[in-house]
Each structure stands twice: as C-alpha cells, then as structure tokens.
Amino acid sequence: MADLDGKRLIRIGMLGCGVVGAGLAKLIAKHRPDFHRNGFDLRLTRVAVRDTRKRRDCDLAGVEVTTDVMAVAGASDVDLLVEVMGGADLAVRAGCTALARGVPLVSANKAGLARCLPQYIEAARQGSAAIGFESAAAAHIPIIEVLERSLACEEISLIKGVINGSTNYILTFMERAGCEYEEALADAAAKGFTEADPRLDVEGIDAAEKLSLLALKTFGAYFHPDRIHTEGITRITQADIRLALSLDHRIKLVAAARRAGDSLSLRVSPALIHRGELLADVDSEFNAIILEGPSFNQLTFLGKGAGQLPTASAVLNDIVRIVRNPGAGSLPGFARAGAESLKLAGTDSLALCYFLRMGIKEGADRAVLSALGKQGLPILSHSAVDHNGSRFLGVITDIVEESRILSLLPEVGRLPGVAGTPVFIRLDKDNYRDIVEREQSAYFGASLQRQSGAGV
Ligand SMILES: NC(=O)c1ccc[n+]([C@@H]2O[C@H](COP(=O)([O-])OP(=O)(O)OC[C@H]3O[C@@H](n4cnc5c(N)ncnc54)[C@H](OP(=O)(O)O)[C@@H]3O)[C@@H](O)[C@H]2O)c1
Known part of the structure; x- marks a missing residue:
C-alpha cells in the first residue's frame, strides 16, 4: 500500500x-x-x-x-x-x-x-x-453482508431462493414460447445466458455451489456442494409447464436450506410455486432470496443475479469495504453456536405436497383420478391438458411422505388409463392446503372441493 x-x-x-x-x-x-x-x-x-x-x-x-x-x-x-x-x-x-x-x-x-x-x-x-465473496453468492443481491452483519444474531430457519438466472430464463422461455426444454436451452445458450458448460446451470450445480455459500453464512456450517441434494431442470417438459399454469403455479429451480433443530435440509430442485407467492414472479436473469425466522417472520431480497455490471459492482463494493475496514473479512465470519452439531437431512425424510404428471389415455381422466384416490393418494387439485396429440393429467397432493410417492409411482404407471411412467415435482410450499384455504376464505368462501375441481 x-x-x-x-x-x-x-x-x-x-x-x-x-x-x-x-x-x-x-x-x-x-x-x-x-x-x-x-x-x-x-x-x-x-x-x-x-x-x-x-x-x-x-x-x-x-x-x-x-x-x-x-x-x-x-x-x-x-x-x-x-x-x-x-x-x-x-x-x-x-x-x-x-x-x-x-x-x-x-x-x-x-x-x-x-x-x-x-x-x-x-x-x-x-x-x-480478509476475503470478500458477495458477488459469488447472488451477484448484486447483498445477501452475504446482510447475513454477516445485519442478521448476525438472528435465528433463521429457512433461506431459499431462485438463484440461477439461466435456468430461470429457460423456464420463462418455455412458458412464453410454448416450446420444449431443448429449444429454450438453445435460445439461452445463443444469447450467452448459460455458462460455457451449460450443465453447470441446467443440472443445478451452480445453484448448489451458491447454496453452499449461503448456508455457510446463514447457519455457520459448511457443506460441500456435492453433499447437497441437487436436481436440475432437464426433465421439465412443456406438459409440466402447462399443467402447473392451469393449476395456478409456475415452475422454478429453487435452492433451499431449512433448519429444524439439529437437522439441516439442503436442496436444489425444480418446484411448483403458487402464483400468489413472490418467488413465482421472479423471471429471467432476476434472482430472489427469502429468509424466514421466528422474530422477523420473512425477509425478501430481489435483484440481478448475474451480468457484467451487477457482478462487477458487487466485487467493487467488496473491495471498498475491505479497503475502508481492513479487518472486515467474510471468512469464517460470525460464528453461530450449534453449527458443528448440524446434520444433513436426506430427502427420504421429506413430507411435502407433490405435483404428479402422467400421460393418460383418451377419456380416462375420471377413471385415473378415482384409481389414484383408491390408492390412498390425497389429491387437492387436478387438471388435464392436451399437448402434441397426447393427454396429460396433473395432480397436486396434500402432504405425503416422499417415500410413499416414490413407492406409488410404479403402481400409478401400471393403472389401465395411464400411459408411460409418471413423474413428480415437489411443491415449494410445504403445505399447499394452507394456500388453498387462505385464498378461499379471502376471495371465494367456497369449499376446497369446488376450488380443487371434481372431488376425488
Ligand atoms: N458473468 C457473470 O454474470 C457472473 C456472475 C457471478 C459470478 N461470476 C463468476 O465470475 C468469474 C468470472 O466470470 P466471467 O463471466 O467474467 O468469465 P469469463 O468471461 O469467461 O472470463 C474469465 C477470464 O479468466 C481468464 N482465464 C480463465 N482461465 C485462465 C487461466 N488458466 N489463466 C489465465 N487467465 C484465465 C480468461 O482469459 P481470456 O480472456 O484470455 O480467455 C478471462 O479473461 C467466474 O468464477 C464466474 O462463475 C460470473
């Protein structure tokens, strides 16, 4: 100097x-x-x-x-x-x-x-x-600084967000252009919206790396990205997008870290987000991060998660912070008690609401829905769309254990009216019933069965 x-x-x-x-x-x-x-x-x-x-x-x-x-x-x-x-x-x-x-x-x-x-x-x-890495987590959303300083002594139970702009662009493009995943990926790559190796984006690897850094700052515990349950968007189809829309949801790649006691669940996967939720409206290169905690309930950050000036500006602000306060570094940062006892929870312990999509044979809607009900699947909503000469049924379940969904899928695939193997996508909100009931009491005062289509 x-x-x-x-x-x-x-x-x-x-x-x-x-x-x-x-x-x-x-x-x-x-x-x-x-x-x-x-x-x-x-x-x-x-x-x-x-x-x-x-x-x-x-x-x-x-x-x-x-x-x-x-x-x-x-x-x-x-x-x-x-x-x-x-x-x-x-x-x-x-x-x-x-x-x-x-x-x-x-x-x-x-x-x-x-x-x-x-x-x-x-x-x-x-x-x-000192080390500064604000730009690495969510580019221009100053989340690292907020977690390190403004929320240092806050009890945070959840940090989640849409933190990969490329996948967000692809999913938005699929929705607007009505095309399949491959065409949307080609468009994103042609416009320079994907990494040189697009697998880093579309397979959720970039989001898992960012989540690892965010979880470190939120909970004080480091987990290598390879230990994060990571699913990308490569299997999302136009039928999924259309069914989700008709059920009042949009599909996003969501990264989430949730703490419950000593257990930490870290997950990157596509999720259906109800259109009343803020995350559902985060499009293209925008990122959003939501924090939840008992004393502040919810905090939301929205901003540009990539691009030359948003990222370079976050780098410059880190430089200036270190120059003005040479002792200020972000690693390991504010230590959080109990961090060392946090254990990673597997997806086998999950119990959420799920979206199931299956191809169905002509005229088989009611028979399939009734068979799903007989199999004990608690269905909250359902919809069907015709796409490329095929018919698809989508259902949203009430809270079910994920292990049960996994064991049911092959059985559902064998139902007489079902064509091909069904797939599932998690819902972003753990409890979709809450959303349905809140909307009904606020706007309609109607019964859950009426809102959900035909009772099953
Ligand atoms: N772009 C964004 O929006 C964004 C957002 C958040 C974080 N980031 C991160 O920021 C970093 C840079 O991203 P970028 O988009 O600026 O990448 P980029 O445009 O590909 O630039 C990479 C630069 O590094 C140089 N380089 C690469 N390997 C090198 C090597 N072995 N020896 C010497 N120089 C080498 C390249 O040199 P040449 O120019 O000579 O090839 C190039 O100047 C990455 O870690 C990325 O994940 C980027």
Whole structure:
C-alpha cells in the first residue's frame, strides 16, 4: 500500500479480465472521484488472462498483462487480489497463495469457494487476511453482508431462493414460447445466458455451489456442494409447464436450506410455486432470496443475479469495504453456536405436497383420478391438458411422505388409463392446503372441493 498525494493507494492484481473483470476495470475508472473523496485510490496494476493478445472490453493502459496467474498472486506490488477467472484449481491455488501471505482476496468464483472453502479459511487464517465473496453468492443481491452483519444474531430457519438466472430464463422461455426444454436451452445458450458448460446451470450445480455459500453464512456450517441434494431442470417438459399454469403455479429451480433443530435440509430442485407467492414472479436473469425466522417472520431480497455490471459492482463494493475496514473479512465470519452439531437431512425424510404428471389415455381422466384416490393418494387439485396429440393429467397432493410417492409411482404407471411412467415435482410450499384455504376464505368462501375441481 503506497501513499498518493496523501491518499492511500491500493494496488490491485486481477485474475481474469472477461465479462466480470472488464466490468470491474470500467467501474474502477468511473468511481475514482468517489474513492478520492474517501481518502484512497484503487489502481489496477497487474492482470492475468489466458490470451494477452485478445481485445478487451476495457482500458488496460499502464496495466501489466500476463498469462502467469501465480506471478500476479505472489507479486509484492499487489495489495489486494481480485479473482474473476473461475475454476476450482489454479484460481483456488492463486487465491489461497495471496491470502496466506496477508493479501486480501475478493472473489466472484462460487465454484472455487464452495468446493475448496476449508483451503480458503486456512489460508486466510495463516495470513490474517480478509476475503470478500458477495458477488459469488447472488451477484448484486447483498445477501452475504446482510447475513454477516445485519442478521448476525438472528435465528433463521429457512433461506431459499431462485438463484440461477439461466435456468430461470429457460423456464420463462418455455412458458412464453410454448416450446420444449431443448429449444429454450438453445435460445439461452445463443444469447450467452448459460455458462460455457451449460450443465453447470441446467443440472443445478451452480445453484448448489451458491447454496453452499449461503448456508455457510446463514447457519455457520459448511457443506460441500456435492453433499447437497441437487436436481436440475432437464426433465421439465412443456406438459409440466402447462399443467402447473392451469393449476395456478409456475415452475422454478429453487435452492433451499431449512433448519429444524439439529437437522439441516439442503436442496436444489425444480418446484411448483403458487402464483400468489413472490418467488413465482421472479423471471429471467432476476434472482430472489427469502429468509424466514421466528422474530422477523420473512425477509425478501430481489435483484440481478448475474451480468457484467451487477457482478462487477458487487466485487467493487467488496473491495471498498475491505479497503475502508481492513479487518472486515467474510471468512469464517460470525460464528453461530450449534453449527458443528448440524446434520444433513436426506430427502427420504421429506413430507411435502407433490405435483404428479402422467400421460393418460383418451377419456380416462375420471377413471385415473378415482384409481389414484383408491390408492390412498390425497389429491387437492387436478387438471388435464392436451399437448402434441397426447393427454396429460396433473395432480397436486396434500402432504405425503416422499417415500410413499416414490413407492406409488410404479403402481400409478401400471393403472389401465395411464400411459408411460409418471413423474413428480415437489411443491415449494410445504403445505399447499394452507394456500388453498387462505385464498378461499379471502376471495371465494367456497369449499376446497369446488376450488380443487371434481372431488376425488
Ligand atoms: N458473468 C457473470 O454474470 C457472473 C456472475 C457471478 C459470478 N461470476 C463468476 O465470475 C468469474 C468470472 O466470470 P466471467 O463471466 O467474467 O468469465 P469469463 O468471461 O469467461 O472470463 C474469465 C477470464 O479468466 C481468464 N482465464 C480463465 N482461465 C485462465 C487461466 N488458466 N489463466 C489465465 N487467465 C484465465 C480468461 O482469459 P481470456 O480472456 O484470455 O480467455 C478471462 O479473461 C467466474 O468464477 C464466474 O462463475 C460470473
């Protein structure tokens, strides 16, 4: 750290200068007068990229550009390292090298952080260095800072959200264009809305990495993303979308961490969300996060979860926070009592409301519904749609154990009026009956049976 006309000069090394890195370079130039007003200056001194000859979407005049990532991480004229290159190998080694020698790190790399968190914690401890990763969790929603500071002593029972913009775009596109998943994925990829490897988005891996970071800050316990129950959106069909809509729901990829006593359930999976709920209206690249706790009931955050400026701006705010308060770091952060005794709950212990979709033969609606009732499936709502020459029935159940749903599916598939194997999708709300009853008493005063279609 050097002095510049009485202002503290912080020399920044940056690993990566792609979408986020170029955005950060532009924002640093733009906000220089703000830095000066606060008695410091930020200067980009070294940048590492893969290809030094590539044209960049920012001005790198006077910056030493290299392909040597470790040299930037170890340079004596770097006061703070920014990692916006991604990956869980070289990027992690470089970030940890800087931390271990006392250089603060600001990283947008959710994969590296979520997969190698213990390494970062150990390196930060060795170097007594701060780390900021606001941009890695939900880009421009300042949720890490809120959990770390504003809600440090809050008892939180649930954090859940729509935290992957690409899957949200794909599901929104399927709904609006009436197309199947593959066509929507191709559109998202063509518009640059998916990661270079789209499986990271559509299989829920990106959301699981973010959930791992969010759960760490919410409950104080670290669980590797591979331990999170993760399902993507690849099996969602147009029939699911249309049935969900006709049952007054939308389908979203929901990431949720719920604590009950010493048990923590961590889950990323598609879910039907009732259209009266805020999460149902979060479209395209927007993210939303909902917190629940006994003293505040519910808190909601909505904002841009990806993109050049939202992400770069979150990186810059982390840099400024560390520059203004060098002791402020986010790892391991505010410790929460009882975190070490938290155990991961499996999905086998779940009991929720479920949506079941099945192909049915012409004219078999009533017979199938009646057979489902005889099998003991408690049905709250049902609807049928015709799509591509086939008929599909969708039902929403009352609360049932997931193990029961799983054991019933093959039996349902063997019913005479059913064509093909049925699939299930969880409902976002544990208790859909609450929603139905609340709506009825508020608007209709009608019976549950009337709202739910034909009684079963
Ligand atoms: N984009 C978003 O909206 C967003 C949102 C939240 C978090 N993030 C995270 O931010 C990070 C960066 O994302 P991005 O969208 O900016 O990625 P990007 O556009 O692909 O940029 C990656 C940069 O890293 C450089 N790089 C990659 N591997 C390298 C290596 N082995 N050696 C040297 N340089 C290397 C690339 O160099 P070249 O340019 O020479 O290829 C490029 O400049 C990722 O961890 C991502 O998950 C992104």
